[in-house]
Amino acid sequence: MEYILECRKIFKSFGGVQALRGVDFTLRSGEVHALVGENGAGKSTLIKIISGALLPDRGDIFYMGQPVRIDSPRKAQEIGISTVYQEPLVYSELSVLENIFLGREIRTPWGNIDWKREEEQARSLFASLGLPHHFLREPMGELSVGLQQLVLIAKALVYEAKVIIFDEPTAILTEHETERLFTIIRKLRDQGVGIIYISHRLEEIFRIADRVTVMRDGEVRGEFPITAVDRAKIVELMAGKLLVEEIARRGVKGDHPLLSVQGLTRRPRFFDISFDLFPGEILGFFGLVGSGRTDVAQTIFGLFRPESGKVFFDGREVSFGSPEEAMQAGIAYLPEDRKVQGLFPIQSVAYNISVAILRELVRRLGIVDVRKERDIAEKHIRELNIKTPNLKTRVYSLSGGNQQKVVLAKWLSVTPKLLILDEPTRGIDVASKSEIHNLIAHLADQGLAIMVISSELPEILKMSDRVIVMHEGRITGVFEGPEKTAENIIRAATGERMAVTGGVGV
Amino acid sequence: MTNTGFRKVLRRREFTVLGLIVLLVVLFSLTTERFMSVSNLSNLLLQLAGTAISAIGMTMVIITGGIDVSVGSTLGMASVVAGKLLVGGYSPFLVLLSALGTGLVIGLFNGTLIAFGNVPPIIVTLGMMSILRSLMYQLLGGRWISGIPPAIRVIGLGKWLGVPISMWITVVLIAFFTYFLSSRPLGRAIYAVGNNPEAARVSGIDLRRTTLFVYAILGALAGFAGLVYVARTGIVQTNTGSGFELEVIAAVVLGGTSILGGRGTIIGSLLGAFLVGIIKNGMVLLNVPALSEGLVVGVLIILSVMIDVIRARGERS
Numbered sequence: 001m002e003y004i005l006e007c008r009k010i011f012k013s014f015g016g017v018q019a020l021r022g023v024d025f026t027l028r029s030g031e032v033h034a035l036v037g038e039n040g041a042g043k044s045t046l047i048k049i050i051s052g053a054l055l056p057d058r059g060d061i062f063y064m065g066q067p068v069r070i071d072s073p074r075k076a077q078e079i080g081i082s083t084v085y086q087e088p089l090v091y092s093e094l095s096v097l098e099n100i101f102l103g104r105e106i107r108t109p110w111g112n113i114d115w116k117r118e119e120e121q122a123r124s125l126f127a128s129l130g131l132p133h134h135f136l137r138e139p140m141g142e143l144s145v146g147l148q149q150l151v152l153i154a155k156a157l158v159y160e161a162k163v164i165i166f167d168e169p170t171a172i173l174t175e176h177e178t179e180r181l182f183t184i185i186r187k188l189r190d191q192g193v194g195i196i197y198i199s200h201r202l203e204e205i206f207r208i209a210d211r212v213t214v215m216r217d218g219e220v221r222g223e224f225p226i227t228a229v230d231r232a233k234i235v236e237l238m239a240g241k242l243l244v245e246e247i248a249r250r251g252v253k254g255d256h257p258l259l260s261v262q263g264l265t266r267r268p269r270f271f272d273i274s275f276d277l278f279p280g281e282i283l284g285f286f287g288l289v290g291s292g293r294t295d296v297a298q299t300i301f302g303l304f305r306p307e308s309g310k311v312f313f314d315g316r317e318v319s320f321g322s323p324e325e326a327m328q329a330g331i332a333y334l335p336e337d338r339k340v341q342g343l344f345p346i347q348s349v350a351y352n353i354s355v356a357i358l359r360e361l362v363r364r365l366g367i368v369d370v371r372k373e374r375d376i377a378e379k380h381i382r383e384l385n386i387k388t389p390n391l392k393t394r395v396y397s398l399s400g401g402n403q404q405k406v407v408l409a410k411w412l413s414v415t416p417k418l419l420i421l422d423e424p425t426r427g428i429d430v431a432s433k434s435e436i437h438n439l440i441a442h443l444a445d446q447g448l449a450i451m452v453i454s455s456e457l458p459e460i461l462k463m464s465d466r467v468i469v470m471h472e473g474r475i476t477g478v479f480e481g482p483e484k485t486a487e488n489i490i491r492a493a494t495g496e497r498m499a500v501t502g503g504v505g506v
Numbered sequence: 507m508t509n510t511g512f513r514k515v516l517r518r519r520e521f522t523v524l525g526l527i528v529l530l531v532v533l534f535s536l537t538t539e540r541f542m543s544v545s546n547l548s549n550l551l552l553q554l555a556g557t558a559i560s561a562i563g564m565t566m567v568i569i570t571g572g573i574d575v576s577v578g579s580t581l582g583m584a585s586v587v588a589g590k591l592l593v594g595g596y597s598p599f600l601v602l603l604s605a606l607g608t609g610l611v612i613g614l615f616n617g618t619l620i621a622f623g624n625v626p627p628i629i630v631t632l633g634m635m636s637i638l639r640s641l642m643y644q645l646l647g648g649r650w651i652s653g654i655p656p657a658i659r660v661i662g663l664g665k666w667l668g669v670p671i672s673m674w675i676t677v678v679l680i681a682f683f684t685y686f687l688s689s690r691p692l693g694r695a696i697y698a699v700g701n702n703p704e705a706a707r708v709s710g711i712d713l714r715r716t717t718l719f720v721y722a723i724l725g726a727l728a729g730f731a732g733l734v735y736v737a738r739t740g741i742v743q744t745n746t747g748s749g750f751e752l753e754v755i756a757a758v759v760l761g762g763t764s765i766l767g768g769r770g771t772i773i774g775s776l777l778g779a780f781l782v783g784i785i786k787n788g789m790v791l792l793n794v795p796a797l798s799e800g801l802v803v804g805v806l807i808i809l810s811v812m813i814d815v816i817r818a819r820g821e822r823s
Contacts, residue, residue: 073707074710091697092702098697107691
């Protein structure tokens, strides 16, 4: 038996859409096999089939050399295939112990749950992963997201998983948590577990994977040992064409700062933040999760009150008490979590685009001008190239990239002067990402001041005219021109205070 | 370590409710003469039994994130069935089975529509409340049932060691279901379903069966409470049990069960039932107009859910 898991000629369609067209995928025990592809490439469908959430239309799955029919998530778990999802699926109110054993309780002869033996087993599991285990009796909700994910890995091991699927596990982890996760994945691999690893972050794949399979349009476009491929090749296969990582800017930076922040402080999130932002400029904010970037942005936007410091906007000192005031003044903020803060998923595309300007669309007697609403929506759909069947399509049915464009359109409809973008391309496929980058550049060229917060270094390097790096609530570096290098930014982000160069007002 | 453990106990809702109960007991025994009398206290316990029994089931329903506003009508319907059979001279055992059965069937009906039909619980049970009430009217034809044989009334009125028999039954049920919720896999699954249905589904918990189960149990318990009601009062009317659902939901919500699902204990609900019962009882003794009793209970429900929601918000950020 060469492979623990073998998928042969898997086909799956939804309605008229062919999601998988004869996909072959294999996994050995003791290897990390990365699966990459844009949204819509078919990797989620494949994973759902392997984890029992979907049945294939055609094709065979062999598990430990035998043909199997995986018809439910439960069945998958029972035969030893576990999935760790991007957002950990946890019971926040229940204890860590229950989260591990729910559905596979250890029982006493009476059929009661044997808490003691469960705890013993959990302890030895955690010890084998090199994790602390003092929190087994605490409610799951009190653990950090990173720890929750590790608990779910422990859960997979309780099910004696021989195959573990990681679906974008690092998307919400801090740097430190990511490192710990990698250590554990390597440990699992060395213990003979077969691991399927899905991520949009290609750098990670080169660090952790042994093999990589690239999918596009429901087909496998290539499968390589990781040592036989490079980033450019993978991106090329994913996108179908090589994406240019440079962005053309016309450079029309204004003379007077639109936004000027002086000594802004809100303990313990950030301290003494000062910077200027000019019309037509893209200012990148880089830092690890928790470095305070988002807090600064949200404070400027009026979601929080600063303790001290001044904000000047458009030539006068401001202190926004609420997001509404900030919006009135001409600031738009595109939040990090588009599902929670940015979209009304079951409403139409048109509704989502116009919801922020409903007041302006009102005609006599308080009736919304539907035609005007439609015109505005159509204009943005055209300009942002939003791929939607029509205006009435509900937003949840669009792809991640197009959903993000809808959020962007919503904020552009208020015609802001300052646009704050918080992780604008998180979890979005490569092609949409590139499209959004071009859009942002285009907006800046039209004279908008733009603040981009991102955890992705390539994005920051590509987009920003100037980069501010934060670490633990403080600015540790400002880089512009030839100083704007990956090495400089990483050094500042890890806490090394850099000589401040270029720019104004720091 | 013990310090944090003790603090956790202090922070629990059950402790707050217990504190409130003690406060009210002190208040009412100082302001009224009759509150602390044996007859009043045993009367209080008699009235509480039905609420507490139904609250056991309601706790489980609310933990799954559901609600059942038809419990009052279920209790009423079961007491009509029990009353008719008792007056007809059927054996107490058969009557017990019929009361339980009536409640069970209603609960299964609710549960099926909610679990398999995906109809929101509030709508299913609101409809059921109205349907049952009109059925009761049909069955009773506007008349009362009275003349319940004394033999059965021992369930409602009898005492053992000075405590009403209905209260003893309540205690046994509470002990059993507390054990069930804390130590049996199905009991724990109820919390899982309410806390994170998606995760529960992926862990192989049968959402539908769990949902059906909690509504069925609540129905059966409300049916039993109906029998206890008949045995205590000796009378069944068309409006028997109306408003009872509010009392039960109040008890559960005050007792710390989260209306958002995933959290709650039966002991908490029992304390909640005591709190509501004592407030009602004390206000009667103080000669406060009956209207303000509903006012106080209503305000308490809203307040405790507000605390719940604010707490959930705090945990998310």
